[in-house]
Amino acid sequence: xTAVSQTPKYLVxxxxxxxxxxxxxxxxxxxxxxxxxDSKKFLKIMFSYNNKELxxxxxxxxxxxxxxxxxAHLNLHINSLELGDSAVYFCASSQDRGTGTDTQYFGxxxxxxxx
Amino acid sequence: QKEVEQDPGPLSVPEGAIVSLNCTYSxxxxxxxxxxxxxxxxxxxxxxYTYSSGNKxxxxxxxxxxxxxxxxxxxxxxxxxxxxxxxxxxATYSGAGSYQxxxxxGTKLSVIP
Numbered sequence: 001x002t003a004v005s006q007t008p009k010y011l012v013x014x015x016x017x018x019x020x021x022x023x024x025x026x027x028x029x030x031x032x033x034x035x036x037x038d039s040k041k042f043l044k045i046m047f048s049y050n051n052k053e054l055x056x057x058x059x060x061x062x063x064x065x066x067x068x069x070x071x072a073h074l075n076l077h078i079n080s081l082e083l084g085d086s087a088v089y090f091c092a093s094s095q096d097r098g099t100g101t102d103t104q105y106f107g108x109x110x111x112x113x114x115x
Numbered sequence: 116q117k118e119v120e121q122d123p124g125p126l127s128v129p130e131g132a133i134v135s136l137n138c139t140y141s142x143x144x145x146x147x148x149x150x151x152x153x154x155x156x157x158x159x160x161x162x163x164y165t166y167s168s169g170n171k172x173x174x175x176x177x178x179x180x181x182x183x184x185x186x187x188x189x190x191x192x193x194x195x196x197x198x199x200x201x202x203x204x205x206a207t208y209s210g211a212g213s214y215q216x217x218x219x220x221g222t223k224l225s226v227i228p
């Protein structure tokens with residue numbers, strides 16, 4: 001069974017479109033995250049939710065909106081896609097704060113290409 | 116200046132070599148330090164973590180943190196081709212300031228048979 005799953009795995013779309021990426025974890029964790037990994041492999045936190053509440057909201061354009069319908073799901077909706085949004089987006093989860101023994105488990109990533 | 120700096124490499128070594136991967140950080144508040152391994156087209160997975168200064172060993176892997184010089188290291192002994200991956204160091208706070216990992220850019224390692 002996949003611990004953290006994301007759909008779709010690949011997403012190719014035109015500039016200006018709106019798209020969503022879905023994430024689900026079956027680990028029973030309380031905290032979920034979205035990260036962006038750019039072409040230079042730099043992995044940066046975007047959002048963090050704990051028990052469906054937004055904990056971290058880094059400086060990302062407000063075209064990006066996370067939604068957590070329940071503890072096991074954290075979806076990412078992106079409006080008016082731009083070329084610079086092309087990247088790999090990773091979802092992750094942890095039981096609590098994701099430090100020390102509280103491992104963050106990452107999904108396989110969604111490779112977004114904006115044309 | 117980014118909070119966690121890491122030489123992106125790439126680093127290429129022969130099988131059996133000892134590999135040294137390093138990061139520096141600037142934020143004195145960091146207390147947890149982690150190494151993640153990321154295979155091509157996969158998500159990162161936690162390899163090791165260390166709390167504050169000191170060493171931690173797990174099989175062929177040793178993680179070291181020197182808080183006085185803000186230096187993080189990962190050593191791989193008897194490197195294997197299966198160790199070929201990108202290694203990301205990460206740091207975070209403890210307590211109320213956590214939930215957030217700050218990653219280095221990652222070092223791409225190739226172990227040649």
